[in-house]
Amino acid sequence: METAEQLRATEQGKDLFSIRGIHHIEFYVGNAKQAAYYYRRALGFQLRGYLGPETGVKDRASYFVQQGKIRFILTTPLHPDSPMAEHVKIHGDGVRDIAFEVDDAEEAYRITTERGARGVTEPFELSDSNGSIKMATIATYGDTVHSFVQRDGFNGFFLPNFVEREDPLAQPCGLKHVDHVVGNVDWNRMEETVNFYSNIFGFSKFVSFDDKDISTEYSALRSTVVANENKWVKFPINEPAEGLKRSQIEEYVQFYKGAGVQHIAMESENIRETISTMRANGVEFINVPDTYYVDLLERVGEITEPVEELRELSILVDRDDKGYMLQIFTKPVEDRPTLFFEIIQRRGGESFGKGNFKALFEAIERDQAERGNL
Numbered sequence: 609m610e611t612a613e614q615l616r617a618t619e620q621g622k623d624l625f626s627i628r629g630i631h632h633i634e635f636y637v638g639n640a641k642q643a644a645y646y647y648r649r650a651l652g653f654q655l656r657g658y659l660g661p662e663t664g665v666k667d668r669a670s671y672f673v674q675q676g677k678i679r680f681i682l683t684t685p686l687h688p689d690s691p692m693a694e695h696v697k698i699h700g701d702g703v704r705d706i707a708f709e710v711d712d713a714e715e716a717y718r719i720t721t722e723r724g725a726r727g728v729t730e731p732f733e734l735s736d737s738n739g740s741i742k743m744a745t746i747a748t749y750g751d752t753v754h755s756f757v758q759r760d761g762f763n764g765f766f767l768p769n770f771v772e773r774e775d776p777l778a779q780p781c782g783l784k785h786v787d788h789v790v791g792n793v794d795w796n797r798m799e800e801t802v803n804f805y806s807n808i809f810g811f812s813k814f815v816s817f818d819d820k821d822i823s824t825e826y827s828a829l830r831s832t833v834v835a836n837e838n839k840w841v842k843f844p845i846n847e848p849a850e851g852l853k854r855s856q857i858e859e860y861v862q863f864y865k866g867a868g869v870q871h872i873a874m875e876s877e878n879i880r881e882t883i884s885t886m887r888a889n890g891v892e893f894i895n896v897p898d899t900y901y902v903d904l905l906e907r908v909g910e911i912t913e914p915v916e917e918l919r920e921l922s923i924l925v926d927r928d929d930k931g932y933m934l935q936i937f938t939k940p941v942e943d944r945p946t947l948f949f950e951i952i953q954r955r956g957g958e959s960f961g962k963g964n965f966k967a968l969f970e971a972i973e974r975d976q977a978e979r980g981n982l
């Protein structure tokens with residue numbers, strides 16, 4: 609049996625200040641009203657809050673949607689001269705902010721900017737009748753940012769100025785929390801991005817111990833993972849590489865006009881039910897050739913799920929020395945080939961699915977061979 613990537617910290621990292629986890633992820637989009645409908649009806653999120661002109665905020669409309677512990681804000685600018693509009697013009701719909709919940713936003717801002725991060729918004733307080741939060745923001749790769757959210761002085765349901773909304777449409781798909789968020793950077797920029805996270809935050813670097821050249825050949829990308837101390841924050845960073853096919857990372861960077869978030873992986877406790885529901889809702893997933901499943905059990909060993917059911921749903925499996933994991937990728941959720949989502953279920957496995965690059969590649973070649981085109 610071939611083992612997939614095995615991750616081991618290259619150094620024992622220690623967070624330089626307390627990060628509890630990802631508080632929310634904010635997307636800048638061209639039409640948040642319609643985007644919110646997709647996240648609700650297709651991906652199973654519940655609309656929980658709103659801010660915009662009706663609530664006294666004049667420059668934007670923001671929809672707060674939630675499923676399990678996953679909190680997304682979908683924001684659209686209301687005027688062409690705002691930086692949000694510029695973001696949408698350049699990048700299309702995409703992730704602007706991966707916001708961390710921290711114990712002390714001022715300290716987080718001070719430490720990260722002293723260590724070389726570029727400040728975007730200095731610490732400030734945001735209040736409403738439920739109390740106040742402290743926030744600050746720094747830049748990371750591309751036009752993506754990290755906000756620090758300190759909410760110990762706030763009793764509201766989310767963030768100040770959001771008005772609670774009822775959602776009669778809500779039909780959860782079983783998503784529980786964010787497993788990892790992947791950043792794509794340009795050629796030869798991975799190392800400096802990884803170093804950024806270890807220097808600025810104290811995150812640990814993980815390296816892959818399988819045969820690197822082989823996996824790079826099949827995936828046309830190189831990837832290193834950084835994670836915080838409690839492992840609630842896991843960021844694989846990808847850069848393009850020369851491989852058997854043109855790098856999908858290069859294509860992303862061309863269409864996103866720079867570095868940005870490639871995919872967000874969300875964990876389900878029952879991936880088969882989650883994917884059945886999402887398919888019925890009209891979510892599109894990448895195609896997996898039937899031939900991928902021919903030698904699946906030889907590759908990954910014994911698994912609980914019937915192979916036939918995984919084949920029908922196009923769910924992939926990868927194993928490492930800790931266990932296995934199941935995963936599936938949506939097609940990009942915009943017309944540009946940029947951001948997509950991954951649904952993942954971990955059964956002990958800690959990998960990110962690198963073993964599937966080669967398996968998928970070989971499955972596609974088997975299909976080609978059957979058609980006589982190889």
Ligand code: FE2
Pocket residue numbers: 788790871873950960
């Ligand atoms: Fe992933």
